[in-house]
Every structure is written in C-alpha cells, then in structure tokens.
Amino acid sequence: xxxxxxxxxxxxxxxxxxxxxxxxxxxxxxxxxxxxxxxxxxxxxxxxxxxxxxxxxxxxxxxxxxxxxxxxxxxxxxxxxxxxxxxxxxxxxxxxxxxxxxxxxxxxxxxxxxxxxxxxxxxxxxxxxxxxxxxxxxxxxxxxxxxxxxxxxxxxxxxxxxxxxxxxxxxxxxxxxxxxxxxxxxxxxxxxxxxxxxxxxxxxxxxxxxxxxxxxxxxxxxxxxxxxxxxxxxxxxxxxxxxxxxxxxxxxxxxxxxxxxxxxxxxxxxxxxxxxxxxxxxxxxxxxxxxxxxxxxxxxxxxxxxxxxxxxxxxxxxxxxxxxxxxxxxxxxxxxxxxxxxxxxxxxxxxxxxxxxxxxxxxxxxxxxxxxxxxxxxxxxxxxxxxxxxxxxxxxxxxxxxxxxxxxxxxxxxxxxxxxxxxxxxxxxxxxxxxxxxxxxxxxxxxxxxxxxxxxxxxxxxxxxxxxxxxxxxxxxxxxxxxxxxxxxxxxxxxxxxxxxxxxxxxxxxxxxxxxxxxxxxxxxxxxxxxxxxxxxxxxxxxxxxxxxxxxxxxxxxxxxxxxxxxxxxxxxxxxxxxxxxxxxxxxxxxxxxxxxxxxxxxxxxxxxxxxxxxxxxxxxx
Numbered sequence: 062x063x064x065x066x067x068x069x070x071x072x073x074x075x076x077x078x079x080x081x082x083x084x085x086x087x088x089x090x091x092x093x094x095x096x097x098x099x100x101x102x103x104x105x106x107x108x109x110x111x112x113x114x115x116x117x118x119x120x121x122x123x124x125x126x127x128x129x130x131x132x133x134x135x136x137x138x139x140x141x142x143x144x145x146x147x148x149x150x151x152x153x154x155x156x157x158x159x160x161x162x163x164x165x166x167x168x169x170x171x172x173x174x175x176x177x178x179x180x181x182x183x184x185x186x187x188x189x190x191x192x193x194x195x196x197x198x199x200x201x202x203x204x205x206x207x208x209x210x211x212x213x214x215x216x217x218x219x220x221x222x223x224x225x226x227x228x229x230x231x232x233x234x235x236x237x238x239x240x241x242x243x244x245x246x247x248x249x250x251x252x253x254x255x256x257x258x259x260x261x262x263x264x265x266x267x268x269x270x271x272x273x274x275x276x277x278x279x280x281x282x283x284x285x286x287x288x289x290x291x292x293x294x295x296x297x298x299x300x301x302x303x304x305x306x307x308x309x310x311x312x313x314x315x316x317x318x319x320x321x322x323x324x325x326x327x328x329x330x331x332x333x334x335x336x337x338x339x340x341x342x343x344x345x346x347x348x349x350x351x352x353x354x355x356x357x358x359x360x361x362x363x364x365x366x367x368x369x370x371x372x373x374x375x376x377x378x379x380x381x382x383x384x385x386x387x388x389x390x391x392x393x394x395x396x397x398x399x400x401x402x403x404x405x406x407x408x409x410x411x412x413x414x415x416x417x418x419x420x421x422x423x424x425x426x427x428x429x430x431x432x433x434x435x436x437x438x439x440x441x442x443x444x445x446x447x448x449x450x451x452x453x454x455x456x457x458x459x460x461x462x463x464x465x466x467x468x469x470x471x472x473x474x475x476x477x478x479x480x481x482x483x484x485x486x487x488x489x490x491x492x493x494x495x496x497x498x499x500x501x502x503x504x505x506x507x508x509x510x511x512x513x514x515x516x517x518x519x520x521x522x523x524x525x526x527x528x529x530x531x532x533x534x535x536x537x538x539x540x541x542x543x544x545x546x547x548x549x550x551x552x553x554x555x556x557x558x559x560x561x562x563x564x565x566x567x568x569x570x571x572x573x574x575x576x577x578x579x580x581x582x583x584x585x586x587x588x589x590x591x592x593x594x595x596x597x598x599x600x601x602x603x604x605x606x607x608x609x610x611x612x613x614x615x616x617x618x619x620x621x622x623x624x625x626x627x628x629x630x631x632x633x634x635x636x637x638x639x640x641x642x643x644x645x646x647x648x649x650x651x652x653x654x655x656x657x658x659x660x661x662x663x664x665x666x667x668x669x670x671x672x673x674x675x676x677x678x679x680x681x682x683x
Contacts, residue, residue: 062116063123065109066140066193069150072102073186080182085175092165095178099161099185103154110147118144122195122260129628131563134250134635136628138202139195141259145331148396149192149324156320156407157185163411164312173217177310180217184210188321192328196258197246198631200329202622204242204293207322208235209616212660214313215306216668225597225668227305229660230458233466234302236656238292238326240649241285247634247645248282262335269339278639283337286329287347294326295377296384297354300361301458303377304370311410314369319376319406324399327380330387331395344388351384360451368413376406469654473530476523481537484524488544491520495551514552518647521548525651529658535592538662539578542618542655546571549633549648556636563632570624574617581611585666594662597669608667615663619656 076098083091113119126138161181168174187206194200212235216228249257252275261267272279290296295303295318306318317323330337330347337343355378362374379402386395409416436444450456479487495517498505505513521544528541550564550571585607586592589600601608617624630652637645 063121066123066142068105069189072098073189077182077186080179088174091175091178095182096158096161099158103158106150106154135256136198137256138199139258140193141195146192148400149328152400152403153188153321156316160312160316167312180210180213191325196256201242205621211317211322214309217309219668220670222669224308225664227308229664231302231306232660233657234292234299236653238289240653241289243634244285244649245282246631247637248278250635251639252278259332268336280340283340283343286333290326290329291350294323294380296350298457300354300358300377301454304373307369307373315407315410318373319410320403327383327399334392348385348388351381354381357455361454364451372406372409470530473526476527499554513555514644517548517552518644521545522647522651525654525658529654532594535594535662536582542658543575545651545655553633553636566625567629570617570626574614578614581607592666594665597665599669599671601667602671612663615659619659
C-alpha cells in the first residue's frame with residue numbers, strides 16, 4: 062500500500078513536464094493537460110482513500126528513496142500518509158481541479174497563459190510533496206517549490222511595477238520561513254542524531270525521553286517551527302504580506318492565498334503537533350499569536366476598500382483562530398476548520414469580480430444607511446484610533462521594513478568604503494590562507510582554530526550584505542554572492558567531520574550556476590545598454606529565454622532543489638555543533654540575504670516596465 066503514495070507525486074510531476082513541452086499557442090491543449098492530470102490525480106486519490114479506509118486506515122510510511130549518504134549523515138526522501146495528508150490532499154486536489162477549469166476561460170488569450178498553467182502545476186507538485194512529506198528534508202523540498210511558485214504567480218503581470226514589488230516583499234517573508242526550517246533541521250540532527258521521521262514523532266515515549274534532557278533545544282525547535290508557520294500562514298507579525306500577494310490573477314489568488322498555500326503553516330503545526338504538544342510555553346505562544354492575528358486581521362478586513370484585500374485579511378483572521386484551536390489541542394477541529402475556510406475563500410475570490418459589480422448596482426439603486434453596531438457604544442476617540450490603525454494595517458508592513466529590512470540595507474551601505482577591488486583582494490587572501498590552514502589544520506592553535514568558522518562566516522555575511530546594497534553594477538552584486546558561498550563552505554570546513562567531499566558537493570552547484578550566471582549577464586550586456594540595479598528594466602519582455610535561464614541560476618545559488626547545493630545546505634547545518642549558535646545565526650542570516658539579493662538582481666534586470674517604452678504595458682497595478 063505504501064508504494065501507491067508515489068503516484069500522487071509522479072502524476073503532478075508528469076503533468077508539469079508535459080505542460081512545459083506544449084507550445085504556447087495551443088491554449089486548449091495546455092488547459093486540458095492541466096485539469097486532466099489534476100482531475101485524474103483527484104480520482105486516484107478518492108479510490109485510494111476508500112481502499113485505505115476499508116483497510117483500517119493505517120499510517121503509511123515510505124522511506125526507501127536515499128539521495129545521499131555519508132558518515133553520520135543521510136539525506137532521504139520520506140513520504141507519510143495519515144488523516145492529515147488525506148484532508149490536505151483531497152482539498153488541494155479538488156480546489157486545484159476547479160481553479161484550472163476556471164482559469165481556462167478567465168485567462169483566455171492572456172500573454173502569459175502557458176506560464177500560468179506551468180506555474181500552477183509546479184505549485185501543485187510542491188503542494189503534494191509538502192503534504193506527503195515524512196521528514197523535514199522532504200517537507201523543505203516542497204516548501205521551497207511553494208515559495209518560488211508564489212513569487213512567480215504574484216509577479217505574473219511582470220510588466221507592471223507593483224506586482225513585481227509585492228512579489229519581492231512576499232518572497233522576503235517566505236525566506237524567513239525557509240531559514241526557520243533550516244534551523245529546525247540543524248538542531249533536529251543534534252537532538253535525534255538521525256534523520257528523524259514524522260512517524261517517530263508520534264512515539265510519545267521517544268519524544269519525551271529526548272526532550273527531558275534537552276528541554277531548551279526542544280523549545281528552540283518548536284519556536285522555529287512556529288516562526289516558519291507564522292511566516293507562511295500570514296500570522297502576526299507577518300500578516301501584511303497576504304493582501305500584497307493578491308496582485309496576481311484572481312485564480313492564483315484563490316488557490317494560493319485564499320485556500321492552499323496560506324494554510325501550509327497550519328499543516329506544519331499539525332504535522333509536528335506530537336513534538337510541541339507537551340511544551341506549555343510554546344502552546345501559549347501559538348495561542349497568543351493566533352489571538353493577536355485574529356483580532357488585528359479581523360479589524361483590518363472590515364475597513365478594506367478592495368474585496369480581495371478584505372478576503373485576504375478575513376482568511377488570515379480565521380487561520381489565527383485555527384492556531385488557537387491547535388494550541389488548545391483540537392487537531393480534528395483544526396482540520397475541519399481548514400477545509401471549510403479553504404472552500405469558502407476560494408469561492409469568494411472566484412466570484413469576487415461579479416460580486417463587486419452586483420454590489421455597486423445594488424448600492425446605487427437601493428442605498429440603506431449603516432445600522433447601529435457594537436462599536437457605536439465605544440468612545441469616539443477609541444473608535445477613530447482603531448479605525449485609523451486598521452486603515453494603516455496596524456503599521457505591520459512598516460514595522461517589518463523598519464526593523465528587519467532597513468537595518469540589513471543600512472549595514473550593506475556602510476560597507477561602501479570597501480570597493481569591489483579591495484573586497485576581491487581580501488577574499489582571495491582569505492580563501493588562499495583558508496586552503497593552506499585546512500591542509501595544516503592540526504598545527505593551528507586551539508584558540509585560533511575555534512574562532513575560524515565564525516570569522517570566515519562573518520566575512521561571507523559582509524560580502525552578501527554589500528551585494529544586497531549594491532545599486533550600480535549587477536556583475537559586482539552577483540560576484541559577491543558567489544564569494545559568500547565560498548566563505549560559508551570554508552567556515553564549515555574547519556568543523557569536525559566536514560570532509561573535502563562535502564565541500565565539493567556544496568560548491569559544485571554554486572560553481573556551475575555561477576558560470577551560467579556570468580554567461581547570462583554577458584549575453585544580456587551585449588544585447589542591452591544598461592544592466593545596473595538602479596531600477597526595474599523589464600528585459601524579460603524581449604529576452605524571455607534569457608530571463609528563464611537566469612532565474613534557474615538564482616534558484617540554484619539560493620539552494621533550490623535543482624543542484625547538489627540543496628543537499629549541501631542541509632549537510633552544512635548538520636555539521637554546525639549545537640554549541641555554535643553564533644555560527645548558525647550568521648550562516649542563517651547569510652542565506653536569508655543571499656536569496657533576497659539574488660531575487661532582487663533577477664527582478665531588477667528582467668521584471669517590471671520595459672525600459673524601451675514603445676511597448677504597450679501597464680505602469681501600475683489596477
């Protein structure tokens with residue numbers, strides 16, 4: 062029975078590959094391929110669930126796909142099937158099937174018709190991998206696919222300014238969730254001393270035994286899980302990204318940010334429920350975040366002038382209530398609530414264009430004054446304060462910008478005294494001396510050897526901060542990112558048991574992607590006059606293939622699962638000791654800024670309003 066689980070991964074994968082092959086002009090074939098594969102997957106799932114229920118609905122675990130193994134470490138794909146998987150798979154398959162049929166007509170003759178269906182099938186593949194994941198490594202694989210799919214669909218109207226800007230904002234929040242999961246995998250390796258599966262997390266005696274002597278590590282892992290879940294599900298303080306994500310087409314808003322992707326944070330909490338269930342402080346924190354989100358998002362939803370923003374905040378408020386239900390221990394109620402909220406928000410978003418038109422006419426012909434409500438009993442000053450704060454969305458977007466992203470930008474700008482030439486010379490000296498030190502590692506004094514990983518990682522962080530603040534030259538920003546990856550690899554090389562083959566595994570994807578990236582930039586430089594980062598140039602309008610190639614380069618460098626670097630990142634964290642919290646923090650910040658800098662380079666060069674204004678494009682969002 063376990064072998065059948067693979068069908069729900071292979072069918073979306075096959076559908077995605079076929080959609081890539083079909084030419085752009087064959088709209089009918091593209092749409093039929095999309096809802097054909099999704100519909101067949103839904104049919105297979107329904108038959109399998111009936112068979113599974115008849116056979117006493119056992120928890121199924123498939124862990125035979127070993128990707129990489131070395132001394133003390135193995136990277137395997139593990140798939141797990143239980144009641145949580147059933148609910149998420151069925152809701153996801155049914156809603157994706159409906160949305161693909163709806164999109165067939167909604168996006169008819171749209172320039173990005175093929176691109177839309179490619180991305181939706183890619184999202185569906187990532188969603189199924191996430192829902193069927195049996196360990197954190199497999200979950201992270203699907204998690205990354207969901208993140209890049211979100212970015213591509215928000216920036217679907219890539220000739221406009223605001224969709225691209227908002228896509229970058231959403232990706233930056235997702236990046237925090239990505240690194241939260243990496244830190245979870247880091248300490249899980251040290252807590253369990255193995256690649257722990259979700260099946261083992263259901264063993265109360267085993268979990269209790271490990272947490273009894275490592276309670277602080279358990280709280281830290283649970284907190285990182287909560288941060289990742291809150292970032293993905295638009296919970297406080299990350300709530301502001303959800304309405305920005307509505308810049309994409311209405312079908313993608315319905316399937317992503319109304320129903321499926323926005324509930325993946327809930328799935329993460331459900332899947333790890335046996336781990337944090339007995340940590341009272343974590344449960345209080347989950348409930349507090351859910352309560353704050355439910356109140357703030359509920360108030361904000363009531364004053365929104367855009368129907369899509371109103372639905373987004375209403376969905377965020379309901380997910381906050383689901384967080385409270387989970388903190389109270391009501392797993393089954395949370396699953397029912399997820400399904401109901403997903404169906405409702407999908408329906409609301411799909412009919413929203415018609416509803417807006419109807420309400421305008423209704424208000425014009427049958428206007429009725431607002432009835433007396435509970436808020437009228439509050440003092441006027443308090444009412445006006447709440448109203449203004451709700452209009453400003455409680456300044457959550459400003460708080461994220463002011464206290465997270467602006468400090469990173471300012472730190473990068475303060476590195477301006479280090480010119481690119483000076484930075485390159487220092488990098489060459491440190492790299493050469495690091496290679497020599499690695500060869501004579503036993504002769505290095507203990508005190509000096511202990512601080513070398515932090516020193517190299519810190520210099521790598523300085524490089525990537527400088528890249529993030531770079532505005533003048535795309536070549537320089539790209540080169541600094543490559544240098545950062547070399548510094549991270551050098552830093553971890555001084556840790557115990559990190560062999561030269563591990564460094565080669567991590568850097569192999571970096572080097573190949575770097576070479577292709579330089580080729581892409583060189584080709585673009587020959588065709589276009591400007592390739593700096595001072596504005597959005599929209600070169601994908603004229604060079605779509607080059608834009609796609611450079612996007613693959615950026616994904617490879619940021620650890621997306623298309624190169625060995627994806628495994629290398631997890632391998633790096635597994636060799637950071639549990640006593641090296643500073644090193645883990647530096648590497649994590651480095652990976653966050655690394656991904657942001659890469660997506661910024663791609664967006665500035667290839668997305669936005671084309672600089673050659675003879676193209677007929679919209680300058681702003683509608």
